[in-house]
Every structure is written in structure tokens, then in C-alpha cells.
Amino acid sequence: xxxxxxxxxxxxxxxxxxxxxxxxxxxxxxxxxxxxxxxxxxxxxxxxxxxxxxxxxxxxxxxxxxxxxxxxxxxxxxxxxxxxxxxxxxxxxxxxxxxxxxxxxxxxxxxxxxxxxxxxxxxxxxxxxxxxxxxxxxxxxxxxxxxxxxxxxxxxxxxxxxxxxxxxxxxxxxxxxxxxxxxxxxxxxxxxxxxxxxxxxxxxxxxxxxxxxxxxxxxxxxxxxxxxxxxxxxxxxxxxxxxxxxxxxxxxxxxxxxx
Amino acid sequence: xxxxxxxxxxxxxxxxxxxxxxxxxxxxxxxxxxxxxxxxxxxxxxxxxxxxxxxxxxxxxxxxxxxxxxxxxxxxxxxxxxxxxxxxxxxxxxxxxxxxxxxxxxxxxxxxxxxxxxxxxxxxxxxxxxxxxxxxxxxxxxxxxxxxxxxxxxxxxxxxxxxxxxxxxxxxxxxxxxxxxxxxxxxxxxxxxxxxxxxxxxxxxxxxxxxxxxxxxxxxxxxxxxxxxxxxxxxxxxxxxxxxxxxxxxxxxxxxxxxxxxxxxxxxxxxxxxxxxxxxxxxxxxxxxxxxxxxxxxxxxxxxxxxxxxxxxxxxxxxxxxxxxxxxxxxxxxxxxxxxxxxxxxxxxxxxxxxxxxxxxxxxxxxxxxxxxxxxxxxxxxxxxxxxxxxxxxxxxxxxxxxxxxxxxxxxxxxxxxxxxxxxxxxxxxxx
Ligand code: SF4
Numbered sequence: 001x002x003x004x005x006x007x008x009x010x011x012x013x014x015x016x017x018x019x020x021x022x023x024x025x026x027x028x029x030x031x032x033x034x035x036x037x038x039x040x041x042x043x044x045x046x047x048x049x050x051x052x053x054x055x056x057x058x059x060x061x062x063x064x065x066x067x068x069x070x071x072x073x074x075x076x077x078x079x080x081x082x083x084x085x086x087x088x089x090x091x092x093x094x095x096x097x098x099x100x101x102x103x104x105x106x107x108x109x110x111x112x113x114x115x116x117x118x119x120x121x122x123x124x125x126x127x128x129x130x131x132x133x134x135x136x137x138x139x140x141x142x143x144x145x146x147x148x149x150x151x152x153x154x155x156x157x158x159x160x161x162x163x164x165x166x167x168x169x170x171x172x173x174x175x176x177x178x179x180x181x182x183x184x185x186x187x188x189x190x191x192x193x194x195x196x197x198x199x200x201x202x203x204x205x206x207x208x209x210x211x212x213x214x215x216x217x218x219x220x221x222x223x224x225x226x227x228x229x230x231x232x233x234x235x236x237x238x239x240x241x242x243x244x245x246x247x248x249x250x251x252x253x254x255x256x257x258x259x
Numbered sequence: 260x261x262x263x264x265x266x267x268x269x270x271x272x273x274x275x276x277x278x279x280x281x282x283x284x285x286x287x288x289x290x291x292x293x294x295x296x297x298x299x300x301x302x303x304x305x306x307x308x309x310x311x312x313x314x315x316x317x318x319x320x321x322x323x324x325x326x327x328x329x330x331x332x333x334x335x336x337x338x339x340x341x342x343x344x345x346x347x348x349x350x351x352x353x354x355x356x357x358x359x360x361x362x363x364x365x366x367x368x369x370x371x372x373x374x375x376x377x378x379x380x381x382x383x384x385x386x387x388x389x390x391x392x393x394x395x396x397x398x399x400x401x402x403x404x405x406x407x408x409x410x411x412x413x414x415x416x417x418x419x420x421x422x423x424x425x426x427x428x429x430x431x432x433x434x435x436x437x438x439x440x441x442x443x444x445x446x447x448x449x450x451x452x453x454x455x456x457x458x459x460x461x462x463x464x465x466x467x468x469x470x471x472x473x474x475x476x477x478x479x480x481x482x483x484x485x486x487x488x489x490x491x492x493x494x495x496x497x498x499x500x501x502x503x504x505x506x507x508x509x510x511x512x513x514x515x516x517x518x519x520x521x522x523x524x525x526x527x528x529x530x531x532x533x534x535x536x537x538x539x540x541x542x543x544x545x546x547x548x549x550x551x552x553x554x555x556x557x558x559x560x561x562x563x564x565x566x567x568x569x570x571x572x573x574x575x576x577x578x579x580x581x582x583x584x585x586x587x588x589x590x591x592x593x594x595x596x597x598x599x600x601x602x603x604x605x606x607x608x609x610x611x612x613x614x615x616x617x618x619x620x621x622x623x624x625x626x627x628x629x630x631x632x633x634x635x636x637x638x639x640x641x642x643x644x645x646x647x648x649x650x651x652x653x654x655x656x657x658x659x660x661x662x663x664x665x666x667x668x669x670x671x672x673x674x675x676x677x678x679x680x681x682x683x684x685x686x687x688x689x690x691x
Binding site: 109110112113114115116120134137138139140141142143144150152167170171172175213216217219220221223224225226227228229230231232233234235236237238239241242243251252253 | 261264267268271272275276279280298299301305306307308309310311312313314315316317319320355358359361362363364366400518519531532534608611612614615616618622625626627
């Protein structure tokens with residue numbers, strides 16, 4: 001058994017993969033310290049190697065920007081076993097790029113060859129993340145605070161704050177807004193003066209005060225939402241399929257129904 | 260709530276109620292960035308919520324007014340119906356849209372109206388709302404505007420430059436039906452508006468070379484017709500659909516299962532809207548738009564109506580079994596696309612993957628092919644997984660494959676889209 005342990009950072013994972021590949025080691029598994037408690041022996045720690053990290057990072061970017069984006073998204077999935085899938089995928093990408101006379105087109109095509117399990121598995125992960133991101137582009141709900149800041153809480157399965165922020169920067173450039181992932185205690189905070197956002201730790205939500213109008217618009221929306229459904233076409237199963245109950249807590253329209 | 264807000268609340272309730280039988284809620288097809296104000300539109304469209312009927316809520320779908328001087332038999336807002344009436348002032352509606360939009364309740368506005376006084380008068384009101392949004396609020400989100408029946412072409416022209424999508428309802432599949440149920444509407448005027456819009460769009464697309472952007476309704480034109488209120492066959496409906504796509508370049512045709520909102524001797528006494536028929540029509544519509552089918556292949560004089568038991572692609576394949584099995588390792592993309600159980604995404608993946616290795620049945624499954632269905636219609640390197648093709652078996656299996664929930668999945672804007680730029684929404688296609 002050889003289980004490689006890293007600190008949970010993306011850069012460290014890339015550095016670790018680079019080192020494993022350079023020394024031709026096939027790891028049994030790769031995981032973070034807290035997930036590795038069950039394993040007493042055979043845990044291996046490698047320290048961060050800037051040089052190897054830089055080389056692999058730029059190499060991957062050079063081979064395919066899309067592949068790199070898939071790797072990032074798969075990492076943000078934070079699902080169990082994503083590290084080894086990323087490792088396998090990186091290996092495939094590198095092996096591919098070393099083939100003699102291979103054209104960019106052929107590389108791009110192969111990266112969509114779902115008969116190859118390393119490619120399929122990584123794509124399935126990144127797809128999950130992008131699907132959730134797309135869902136939350138719609139499901140984020142802002143409330144207006146007394147200082148006019150738009151504030152949203154949500155609890156996504158995957159760590160998607162950074163993937164959502166650019167969309168809202170484009171959409172609401174003239175308002176200050178915060179999207180707060182309360183499950184992870186982080187948030188994207190946008191400042192309209194600077195026209196930019198930062199990702200930071202956010203814990204405390206006590207002391208939040210709504211603007212005067214906020215309640216009125218919530219009620220207007222809630223009623224509209226309820227009445228827009230056509231009774232003859234009632235289909236709660238379908239509704240739940242698109243909008244699972246676990247999201248309801250943070251949706252304005254369902255905040256009172258989630259009992 | 261203070262009294263202003265509660266009046267607004269009631270008004271939205273009335274005008275939302277009156278708008279809700281409209282089928283389209285799509286916010287797709289237009290991407291827009293807004294440097295000055297707030298708002299953008301995303302090409303694939305975004306659903307914000309889902310109502311109890313499982314339909315996607317993307318836009319604030321509302322009427323400018325439900326006061327109508329027409330008396331269309333199928334419509335809840337017809338003059339002779341006794342319901343509460345209201346009018347939004349343009350400023351009121353523009354403000355409300357902004358309030359909803361910044362809270363991310365909606366992607367934009369879907370504005371329609373009943374005919375207050377006359378078509379042009381209501382159309383002017385709607386135009387005021389829309390131009391307040393664009394020019395005063397600097398709203399860059401999505402706007403879908405439904406033009407009034409027989410409105411002045413100049414108003415239609417002005418409208419298109421302010422909105423993302425524009426639509427004129429065709430209402431019913433034939434002129435006869437229209438004259439019978441909506442005597443105030445003139446079939447040639449309705450078609451005339453649709454034609455005007457498509458030539459406006461064409462002009463704008465031609466100018467694209469100079470302006471670098473399509474300025475007239477970049478999200479294109481759609482229309483809607485009611486299904487099941489009148490006796491037309493599916494063949495009539497599908498042929499009409501095909502010519503709307505081909506000759507007038509519409510982006511979408513929506514079918515709306517007739518919901519019996521009123522009693523009239525002119526209308527069939529339905530107890531339930533024909534949802535399954537609507538679903539089958541949407542499937543057939545997909546075959547036209549993404550699968551390279553012609554209407555006459557799907558329906559003809561011998562088969563003038565869609566088979567309710569099975570999807571139209573499988574029905575076609577069963578009638579044309581001499582064309583199968585299709586050999587996966589050599590067939591053209593277009594042929595693969597016609598195999599039941601294979602959607603656009605799987606077909607594309609097959610084409611890519613087979614360049615690198617011989618595909619097995621197992622590979623196909625992993626790629627996303629619904630083998631349960633496809634197995635009768637394909638071969639891998641000359642072998643078939645199952646050659647015991649029988650109509651009865653497929654019909655029996657179809658019962659299990661198509662559950663209730665999938666019916667509503669077909670509506671646009673409800674597809675779990677992956678890439679924002681992917682045009683044929685792929686997930687659902689696997690089902691066909
Ligand atoms: S004109 Fe429109 S709103 Fe008025 S009755 Fe006819 S369909 Fe209904």
C-alpha cells in the first residue's frame with residue numbers, strides 16, 4: 001500500500017502528481033490528511049516542489065486549456081477519490097502529448113474519447129460541478145440589506161463560489177453583493193467601486209438587517225411563484241427533480257414551505 | 260406590507276394568472292453584455308425556479324393588461340369572461356422587473372398583453388415598458404415580447420430592436436380553426452406579422468457584417484399554437500412547424516396542450532389537457548431540428564398521427580426496419596443519429612471514440628447510449644447484441660422507459676445544460 005497524503009490545496013496536488021509521474025510511481029490512492037485517519041501505515045508525505053509544480057502546470061496549460069479547466073473543476077468537486085482521478089487524467093494527457101507527430105486536433109479529439117476510463121471519469125466529475133454551477137446561476141437568491149448590499153446564502157455540494165462569481169460580476173456590476181457558501185464558511189464578496197470580487201472566509205451572519213422594502217418584494221415574489229403553476233398540470237415529482245428539497249431552505253419562494 | 264405594496268401584489272397576481280397559460284419560458288439564444296447598466300443574458304438560458312407544475316420559471320411572465328376587447332373562445336381573458344382585470348403602468352412594471360432581477364429571482368421579462376382598446380394601443384404600452392427598462396434602467400437582461408395580433412408593422416419593427424426574442428402567436432394550426440374560435444383575429448394578419456419579423460431579422464443578420472452584432476431580436480423569433488382544441492391531425496401540425504422553421508427561420512415552435520379554461524360549445528369537452536400528445540409533438544419537433552428528419556418521414560397519410568405509446572424516432576425505426584442494423588464502426592453520423600436510444604451527444608461521442616479503438620457494446624453503454632433501446636438497431640463490428648426484434652417487445656419496454664417525469668423534461672430551458680454554448684441541449688436527446 002502506498003497512500004500519498006497532501007494538504008488539500010490544488011497546487012500541492014499538482015506538485016504531488018508531478019513528483020509521482022517524474023519518479024514513475026503509481027500511487028494506490030491520494031487523499032488529504034483528515035480523510036486518511038483510517039490508515040495507520042504506508043502514508044507518504046511529500047513536500048511541495050515549486051519547480052515541478054511550475055513545470056507541470058504550464059505544460060498542462062500548453063497541451064490543452066480545456067483539459068486544464070476540467071482538472072480544476074474536478075478538484076472543486078471535493079468528492080472522495082477525485083485526486084486519483086485527476087492523477088490518472090494527467091497521466092493520460094501527458095502520455096498523449098508525447099506521442100510522435102501527434103496533432104493538436106488529435107489530442108483534442110482523444111480528450112473526448114469516452115471509451116477511455118481516465119477521460120470519462122474526470123469528465124463526469126467536472127460535469128457534475130458545471131451542472132451544479134449552472135443550477136446555482138438560477139438558484140442563488142439575493143436579499144437586499146439595509147445598506148443596499150445584495151446578500152445570498154447557499155450550500156452547494158461542490159465548491160463553486162469561484163465559478164459563480166464572474167457571472168454575477170457581469171450581471172450586477174453596479175451593486176455590492178456577497179454570495180456566501182455557509183457550508184464551507186467562505187464567500188465571494190464583490191465591491192462595486194473596485195469592480196472586483198475576492199474570495200474569503202466568512203462566518204458570522206448575525207446582525208444582518210434587511211432593507212425596508214425587502215419583505216414586500218419577498219412576499220410579492222412568493223405569491224407570484226405559487227400562482228404561476230397550472231393546477232391541471234401539477235407535477236411535484238418533476239419540480240423536485242429540478243429543484244431538490246435540499247436547496248429549498250435558501251430559496252426565497254420556498255423559505256416557508258421547507259418544513 | 261403597506262398599501263402600495265399590497266396593491267402591487269394584487270395586480271401582479273391578476274396579471275400573472277392571466278399570462279400563465281403561455282407555453283414558452285425560454286430565456287435562451289441571446290448573449291448580451293452590458294457595460295453601463297446591470298444585467299446580461301446567457302446563451303443557454305437559465306432557469307431560476309420551478310413551479311408546482313414542474314415548469315421552469317425563468318422570466319417574469321406577465322401581461323401588461325388583461326383587459327381585452329376580443330373574445331377568443333379558448334382564452335381565459337376573453338371579453339365575455341368574468342374575471343378581475345388590471346393594467347400595469349409601464350413605470351410600475353419596469354420597476355418590479357428590476358427589483359426581481361437584482362434579487363436573482365428571474366432572468367428577465369416575458370411581456371405579453373391582452374388587447375386593451377386596440378392592438379396598437381396595447382403594443383405602445385408594452386413598448387414604453389420595454390424602453391424604460393432598456394433606456395432608463397439600463398437593463399441588459401433578457402426580454403421576450405409577444406406582439407399584439409395584427410399590430411402595426413412599424414411598432415413591430417421598433418420592438419425588435421429593444422428585445423432579445425420576439426414572437427407572434429399563430430394560435431391554432433389552421434385558418435379555419437382560428438376563424439371559428441378567434442373571430443376577431445385574422446389569419447393572414449397573424450402570418451403577416453410572423454413574416455414581417457422574419458424579414459426584419461434577416462435584414463439585421465445581413466447587416467451583421469458591418470455592425471458585428473445582430474441588433475434585431477438576437478434570440479430570434481418563436482411562436483405558439485394550441486394543441487387539442489381543434490381537430491387537426493399531428494401531420495398538419497408538424498408540416499406547419501416544418502415550414503415555419505424552414506421558410507420563416509423560426510427559432511422555436513411551442514405547443515401548448517389545451518387547458519379547458521372555459522366552457523364553450525365550440526370547444527371539445529376535455530377533462531385533462533392532452534399532455535402526452537404535446538410531449539410527442541415536442542419529440543417530433545426535436546427530430547426536425549436536431550436529427551435531420553423531414554416531417555413527411557415522421558408522419559404521412561398512412562400515419563397521420565403520432566403513436567402515443569412510443570417516441571416518434573422509435574416508431575419511425577420500426578416502420579423502416581430494413582434500414583437497420585446500423586454498423587457503429589462505419590456508419591455516417593447522420594445514420595447513427597437515427598438509431599433509437601442514441602442522442603446527439605452519444606452520436607458525437609461515438610464518432611470521436613471510434614477513431615481510437617473498436618467500440619464494444621460495453622463502451623457504447625458507458626458513452627451514454629440507452630442500450631436497452633438501441634440494441635435492436637445497431638451492430639458493433641458486424642455483431643448484434645440482440646437480433647430478436649419484435650414490435651411488441653419494444654412497445655412493452657417503452658412503457659418502462661418513459662416515465663411521467665420525463666414528459667416535462669422536454670420543455671426547453673429545463674435541461675440540465677452542461678456547456679453554456681452547447682446549442683442542441685443534449686441531455687434529453689439521449690432519451691429519444
Ligand atoms: S386577444 Fe388574446 S387576450 Fe384577448 S381573448 Fe384573444 S387570446 Fe385572449
